[in-house]
Amino acid sequence: MTATLLLATIVKILIMVMFVLNLAAILTWADRRQSSMIQDRVGPNRAVIKIFGKELRLAGLLHPLADGLKFFTKEDFMPPNADRLLFTLAPIMAMGMVFTLVATIPFGDTICLHQFRLFPDFWHVHTGPHGELLDGVERWGTCAADSRNGYAPLELVVAPLGVGILYVFAMSGQGIIGAAIAGWSSDNKFSLMGALRAASQMVSYEVTLGMSLVGAMMIYGTVRLDDMVRWQQEHAWGIFVQPLAFFLFFAAAVAENKRIPFDLPEAESELVSGYFTEYAGMKFGMFYFAEYAEVVTGSMLLVTIFLGGWALPFFHRDGLLVQFGDTTLLRVAIPHVFVTLLGVLAFFGKVIVVCWIQVFVRWSLPRFRYDQLMKLGWRLLLPASLANILVTGVVWLAVDKAGSAASDGLRIAADVTQAVVAMAMTYLIGRGVVGMFGTVTHERNIIGTSAGIAARRGGTKTEPMQA
Amino acid sequence: MTVLTESAARAGVDPHLAPASLDPEADLMLLHFGPQHPSTHGVFRMDLLLDGEMVLKATPYVGYLHRGVEKLCEKLSFVQQTPIVDKNDYVAPMTNEQALNMAFERLLGVEVPRRARWMRTIFAELQRIASHLLWLGTFTLDLGGALGGGTTLFMHCFRERESILDLFEEVSGARFHYNTHTIGGNRHDLPAGWDANVERALRVIESRLGEYEAMSVANSIFVARTRGIGVLSGDLALELGITGPNLRASGIDHDLRRDAPYGAYDELPVRACVAREGDCLARARVRVDEIRESIRLVRAGLAGLPDGPICGFKPIRQPTQVKIAGGQAYVAIEGPRGELGTFVVGGGDPATAPHRLKIRAPSLHALSAIPYIVPGHTVSDAVAILGSLDPIMGEVDR
């Protein structure tokens, strides 16, 4: 059993860390690619790899790889006046802390494995003794009911800590240290100012980050992230029950990640590069990478708490159950392992979408001033999150005491939100697929002589750009 | 001088603050801001005395881009100078050429044909659109960051500006350093179908200007970053010799195109764009309004463009052909950044070159406001203020 646990843990750690690692790398590409689309540019497309005499460009997807290689081969520079120990520790702390965040984030429902078989029984459908569908498809569950039948639970979370989200808060707080000691140890005025900005900004938004989730905890009644997801699967997604907290948390998370419009610690138009001005090569790359990894972990947290985590609307442990109140419209039994794996895919897909939204935000807003940022945090977001606690408490208790009619109404409303989500997801996926096969039109306003001549000759490049 | 000290005192700013007079225990920091800095618009340096993030004193240093253009002009013949001054204000070369050649024309007493005056006016207004678009892009770059939303507007503005450069290329063959003005008129006549191309470009710019406004002067973060920042009072602006959009944003209704018409402005009435606040936002609004006004002027100019010769001076065969024995002239035009003047003294040695040539660069005067309006703001605001003054270092340092 211990060997199995060890193996499972290693696999889970690899899944999570590799997902963060790879998505962060791809996100650097997505950031540049998306920005080029927004800004009417071609974007990165020059990194090329030759395989069997064929040039492979993959729309610039090789650029993160090329960047990484370049970072590694750059001169390893340390300013002579720097504090050697802290200067060394800073990038390690900044990068290491990000990966520790994923420990308590569940990426799938508890999967029920057969104890006596090596591989999960993919085709096992929960049916009654005569092969008929069971009356109620289980909405969710640990494998307690089945353990008699030889099923063992495998929780799809690296470390199922009871403290759940508190651990995430504790660890995300450490992210400040990397930025702060990087700036302080560099012996550079711009770095120092960047570090101070980073420290004060991150501690300020840490407060909002924590307070905005109190409302969510009150409703979910737990700090365990997997139980939060189960509540959302059972009822409605967090964004519907805590809309204000969602926006507060999103803003605070973007501020914690030090991204535009809150990227003051590195504000390159003011502080050149902020706290990592004196870093070069891969040491800079580690900060750069940590920023994107933070975007991924922040998105994971947002998805888990507000966007239903692995939950898909109407998908329950053993199948699809479309139910409004007590009216059942559709009941399809689907093998439990399939549902769980679908949930894992849903979780990672949602994380990618949220990361993508952050890319959009980054490329469409100017940045705040330092004092405006602090005021926004302390004077607007913090009181708003306190008010959120108050409103949530009053409304929730009132509903609790109002009797069964109110809770039945809420029950149906929750199912309606699930339907809304299902329709929205279907629509977006459909639009994405249609857009993928649609033709791309690009209008150019070419007027000038040489541009006109070039256009008549078919562009300025003899070979078509892979844009 | 009294106005300077008075208005500085009213703003609670001492531009000549001696750091030694301050408390040595106050943890002040002297930050060299530039010349090698992403947002100093070239090579400009400010020394900021900081208390935390707050600027106590700002000292501008210019001269990193000094190329000795005025001295060079004393050695070159009158005809050879046009392409040299193109590089002064490298964002608006058309108006540089125009100011220089108008000074020579006044010294020589040459009459410029009507068509050439109208063409110069159209060029100048197109150049103003291009210059203001570039300014809008770089200003949001200062506010929004080169790695974020700022770049988006920057790239879009550059795209539109490109269509204007294409128009100039059709006329002169060069995208940027045109050398199309000459003594007595213009070198190149407009190609066939140019007005249709202009209309196409203007229509695109006009239709997209609303979006750019939404991303800049109507964006709430942009407004929060610029409103009430770097307030330049009207009398201080006058005292410092600040002109152009910076002056008009401070409530002084002064526009050379309307007050001392040259070119075709006597026949094309100009509506000066004025704001009262004098802060960065006002300067931004004035410039965006001026883009609209310039679009209108270009359209009016093309509609009323007369026929006729484009040069009123005998064709120039060799550089030494133009000789000016003596006399002096000062001509100022309303460039995109303000009063762009050329002062020329004839009778140099040899007489084919001026004895002395001085260019009045509006950007240099704009920078002189920095010690008065930056203190009391944060480092971020210092960047915003510098950007809003729209300095071009090539013109400042010459």
Next chain:
Amino acid sequence: MIATYAPLFMLLFFAAFLASVFYVAATFLGGQKKPNPGKQAPFECGSESSGGRHLKLSVKFYLTAILFVVFDIEAVFVYPWAIHFRALGWLGLAEMLGFLAVLVVALVYVWRKGALEWET
């Protein structure tokens, strides 16, 4: 217990290992060190830096840190209540509102005192 915390420490170890690998690789794979006086000087836009190491900065930044400590510890007190909030009912809510009221008073106090002014 061990099934819960062993994976956590494995992850912590793995994260530290990964970050260290990056750092060590950067140190050993990195290009030749070619120091020169210009490169060694602290970057200050091409001007000679004045001041020196261990720069001092305004005390205002530390005020923010103190505020954070105060408010974040308050948040820690709110979490246990939030979990059991339905069981505690109206009385619990009233008590927590009293606690939050103290917090709000503190916030208003520091606000009025000018601790939430960063531009001056």
